[in-house]
Amino acid sequence: MSHARYALSDDEDEPRVVTSSTANVVGKHDTPSLPSVTPDVKPDIAESSEPHVTRLIRAWMRERGTPEIQPWCGDLVDTVLDQIKQQQIILDLLAADESTSEEEHFRLNLVQLDMERGKWIVRSYLRVRLHKIERYAMHIAGSTAAQERLSAPELGYVRRYSQMSADHFNSTVLQHLPEEMRGLSDPAPGAPGGAGSMVRTPRMDAPVFVYCRQDCGQLLLPDGAPVYLAQGSIHLLQYRTVRALLSQRRIDLL
Numbered sequence: 001m002s003h004a005r006y007a008l009s010d011d012e013d014e015p016r017v018v019t020s021s022t023a024n025v026v027g028k029h030d031t032p033s034l035p036s037v038t039p040d041v042k043p044d045i046a047e048s049s050e051p052h053v054t055r056l057i058r059a060w061m062r063e064r065g066t067p068e069i070q071p072w073c074g075d076l077v078d079t080v081l082d083q084i085k086q087q088q089i090i091l092d093l094l095a096a097d098e099s100t101s102e103e104e105h106f107r108l109n110l111v112q113l114d115m116e117r118g119k120w121i122v123r124s125y126l127r128v129r130l131h132k133i134e135r136y137a138m139h140i141a142g143s144t145a146a147q148e149r150l151s152a153p154e155l156g157y158v159r160r161y162s163q164m165s166a167d168h169f170n171s172t173v174l175q176h177l178p179e180e181m182r183g184l185s186d187p188a189p190g191a192p193g194g195a196g197s198m199v200r201t202p203r204m205d206a207p208v209f210v211y212c213r214q215d216c217g218q219l220l221l222p223d224g225a226p227v228y229l230a231q232g233s234i235h236l237l238q239y240r241t242v243r244a245l246l247s248q249r250r251i252d253l254l
Contacts, residue, residue, distance in 0.1 A: 052076060052079045052080050052083065053080055053083075053118050053121070055073075055076055056073070056076050056077065056080050056118075056121055056122070056125065057121060058252060059073045059076060059125065060121055060124060060125040060128070061252065061253050061254070062246065062252070062253055063125060063128045063129060063132075064124075064128050064253075065208055065209070065253030065254070066208065066239060066246070066253065067202040067203045067204060067206045067239055068132075068136075068146070068202040068204070069129060069132045069133065069136070069140070069146060069149055069150070069202075070149060071148075071149045072129075072149060072150055072151045072154065073125075074151055077122060077125070077126075080118055080121075080122060081122065083118075084115050084118055084119060087111065087115055088115065091108055091111060091112060091115075094108055095108055129154065132202075133150070133154060133157065133158050133161070134161060135200055136200050136201065136202060137158050137161045137162040137165060138162045138165060138166070138184060138185075138198075138199040138200070139199055139200060139201045139202070140158050140162070141158055141159055141162035141163075142199070166184060169184060169198060184198045184199055185198070185199045203239075204238075204239055204240040204243075205238045205239065205240055206238070206239050207236055207237070207238060207239070208236070208237060208238075208239045208242065208253055209234060209235070209236055209253065209254040210229075210234070210235050210236075210237055210242050210245075210246075210251045210252070210253060210254070211232075211233075211234050211251060211252045211253070211254055212229045212230060212231050212232060212233050212234075212235075212250070212251050213231065213249070213250055213251060213252060214231050214250055215229070215230055215231045216229035216230075216245055216250050216251065217229065219237075219241060219242070220241075221237070221238075221241060222238065222240075222241065229245075229251070234254065
């Protein structure tokens with residue numbers, strides 16, 4: 001006899017029972033790198049209907065591809081971790097079932113592999129954010145807008161990290177310099193454009209590859225040249241010029 005198998009749905013709080021004949025892989029989510037969006041569906045609506053793990057992949061790609069830190073997706077991370085925990089419990093029960101066939105054990109291994117992928121995405125997402133927090137700690141500590149994008153633990157960490165960095169710079173270098181050169185954000189004397197500040201800031205003109213999820217119309221480049229962002233097209237543009245489109249979820253980063 002075939003055994004009942006459990007699969008998790010993003011629209012359900014509890015596992016639903018499906019037969020092994022209708023479930024090739026238990027609770028497995030399809031995670032395409034660039035899911036398509038129909039022209040008449042708004043990106044935010046289309047994204048909300050996607051599996052949570054796919055939405056987390058999008059957030060991870062945005063975080064990895066942008067120079068500045070993005071808003072913290074805490075609810076999304078918690079949901080994915082909770083789904084992984086529930087699936088792990090179900091897999092352990094099925095693996096311990098003596099009546100589970102060898103073929104079904106193979107399927108369980110595939111599901112376990114998919115769960116490990118989800119865990120890796122979560123870890124990579126957190127590592128990218130931590131890298132940005134440490135790299136731009138002093139900038140974030142002095143920017144209310146940047147702080148609003150952090151979680152409570154991240155905000156506490158960036159404040160402590162920036163203070164320790166400032167104390168280190170003061171004790172090792174700054175206290176031995178003339179008074180007019182002791183400020184962390186002061187430019188170097190004679191440096192053009194305020195260069196020489198010890199406070200790192202995100203490079204907003206950094207190039208990024210963008211994928212248009214819908215028609216975004218015509219965009220003017222910094223040199224005044226127009227470029228048309230058609231649905232499905234890929235472009236290499238400065239982050240500053242597409243920042244608003246990214247926040248509107250009309251484009252994805254590659």
